[in-house]
Amino acid sequence: KAGVTQTPRYLIKTRGQQVTLSCSPISGHRSVSWYQQTPGQGLQFLFEYFSETQRNKGNFPGRFSGRQFSNSRSEMNVSTLELGDSALYLCASSLENQREQYFGPGTRLTVT
């Protein structure tokens, strides 16, 4: 079975721009979660989607948003980028009612 895939792997954006990151979960996994990893704050939960509905949201500003499609693929969007948004953005998927989440390789976003 193919793992979680994320595109693009690397991205450089300018402050004020917006960005969209994509995630394809493991086949059959309907729950998709997003996390941000930074040196200062560590790994932090952004949001979780299940059956195209946001089930949970972490403590991030409204500039961070996401969605899930009917095939369980997910996208996250960050608008009005700030320097502090530079991070590794990780997507994880899991089966319904399963706690174990399986992570993709991440998208490294650099904001200049």
Place this chain on the structure above:
Amino acid sequence: DQQVKQNSPSLSVQEGRISILNCDYTNSMFDYFLWYKKYPAEGPTFLISISSIKDKNEDGRFTVFLNKSAKHLSLHIVPSQPGDSAVYFCAASPGFNAGNMLTFGGGTRLMVKP
């Protein structure tokens, strides 16, 4: 406030010996705990998990112990191998009513010396 803490930022162990990584949590709502291993520029890889109804779970060289009264869990790796060198994160999950979200500790860098 940090709900999941890994107080040792790094640990160095000789190949073949036991590695013990520790994790403490404060939130009593957590009822499921997981350990992940992470290499640079890669996503975390799931290692082992434990439900709060158990106090031990074993999978090959990896064993996780949970002490609910102390709100403490540990990961034992026996025997340690150089390929185990990575950053290890513990993570905690609340009951499913709160959704499937993980709260991570800050990580412990394990170095296994040949």
